[in-house]
Amino acid sequence: MRLAIWSTTTPRENSTHMEMFQRQLEEVELAERIGIDQIWFFEHHLQPTAPVPSPNLLIAAAARTTQRIRFSSMVNILPFRHPLLVAEEAAMLALSLTIPPTILADADEVIQ
Numbered sequence: 001m002r003l004a005i006w007s008t009t010t011p012r013e014n015s016t017h018m019e020m021f022q023r024q025l026e027e028v029e030l031a032e033r034i035g036i037d038q039i040w041f042f043e044h045h046l047q048p049t050a051p052v053p054s055p056n057l058l059i060a061a062a063a064r065t066t067q068r069i070r071f072s073s074m075v076n077i078l079p080f081r082h083p084l085l086v087a088e089e090a091a092m093l094a095l096s097l098t099i100p101p102t103i104l105a106d107a108d109e110v111i112q
Contacts, residue, residue, distance in 0.1 A: 004038040005031055006074065009052045017051065021058070028062040032069040042074035056089040063097050071097070 007027070011020050028039055039062070041055035052058065055073040062071060076086045 002037040003035065004040060005036055006040045006042075008042075008050050009044075009058075010050060011048070020051075021061075024058070025062055025065070028069070029065055032066045036069060038070040038072060040072045040074045043077050043080075045077065045080055054089075056086075056093060059093055060096070063093075 007024065009020060009024050011017070012023075015023075031039060041058050042050075042052060043055050044050045044052045055076065059071040059073065073090075078086065
């Protein structure tokens with residue numbers, strides 16, 4: 001059986017954004033140690049309960065301290081970001097990570 005986590009970035013009371021992201025990166029390391037196979041991040045703007053402006057940057061940061069776990073971006077919101085920029089970031093991640101992230105082109109296609 002393969003296990004995955006849909007990772008939400010949830011602020012805690014009296015916690016800074018820096019502490020929130022650091023805690024999330026620590027949770028990624030823990031997930032790998034306990035055998036989780038994959039983590040999915042998502043992009044959220046203007047949402048105080050889950051502020052993640054760039055799941056691609058989160059993947060790059062998390063990959064620095066992990067070996068085996070796979071990363072995926074659940075969504076990049078194209079009206080907020082130029083599609084070429086998103087494609088370039090995905091290509092850079094694919095070239096720089098030991099295990100490239102999963103990219104969903106549409107509901108029926110997975111690019112690896």
